[in-house]
Amino acid sequence: MTVPELPCEITVIRSRRKTLAAEIRRDGALIVRAPLRLPEAEIRRFLHEKSAWIRSHLAKQQALREQLAQMPAFTQEELAALRQQAQHTIPARVSYYAARLGVTYGRITLRFQKTRWGSCSAAGNLNFNCLLMLAPPRVLDSVVVHELCHRIHPDHSRAFYAEIRRVFPDYAQCHGWLRQNGARLIGRLPD
Numbered sequence: 001m002t003v004p005e006l007p008c009e010i011t012v013i014r015s016r017r018k019t020l021a022a023e024i025r026r027d028g029a030l031i032v033r034a035p036l037r038l039p040e041a042e043i044r045r046f047l048h049e050k051s052a053w054i055r056s057h058l059a060k061q062q063a064l065r066e067q068l069a070q071m072p073a074f075t076q077e078e079l080a081a082l083r084q085q086a087q088h089t090i091p092a093r094v095s096y097y098a099a100r101l102g103v104t105y106g107r108i109t110l111r112f113q114k115t116r117w118g119s120c121s122a123a124g125n126l127n128f129n130c131l132l133m134l135a136p137p138r139v140l141d142s143v144v145v146h147e148l149c150h151r152i153h154p155d156h157s158r159a160f161y162a163e164i165r166r167v168f169p170d171y172a173q174c175h176g177w178l179r180q181n182g183a184r185l186i187g188r189l190p191d
């Protein structure tokens with residue numbers, strides 16, 4: 001759905017609810033939650049009333065994106081500090097979630113990587129990107145849980161994601177954060 005006064009794609013999700021609600025995701029997409037049979041004209045009227053609020057929110061997001069895009073490459077000192085922080089933080093998160101999932105694991109390797117946030121080898125050795133220290137803590141945990149769930153399912157099957165959601169219900173949101181912000185962090189790694 002599109003509305004002339006709003007510069008974004010609008011997704012309408014209908015469900016058994018009684019009220020209308022609008023939500024702007026981090027990636028700038030607008031989600032409208034609406035009752036099952038509410039006429040589309042009502043939704044348009046609602047969006048029209050909210051359009052000033054939505055536009056100002058989108059403008060703020062855009063300003064933040066531009067500000068972050070201008071950030072310089074990390075210095076060696078910054079990278080060393082992040083690595084140290086990762087060494088203090090990530091093994092403890094792995095140990096916590098391994099216990100919750102009831103899985104074992106091998107060695108944990110922490111490094112700066114341009115292509116991945118984490119991996120899990122067939123032998124159970126885990127690898128994490130130190131840049132995760134710049135993500136919200138919950139996002140770091142979501143990567144830890146993803147890799148540990150590969151100890152149960154070595155694939156990306158439905159069963160794999162069901163297992164993730166069992167211990168980590170907001171996984172999709174965290175994954176979305178990485179999709180949205182990850183490239184900016186990786187872009188600041190020196191060549």
Ligand SMILES: [Zn+2]
Pocket residue numbers: 146150155156
């Ligand atoms: Zn995976």
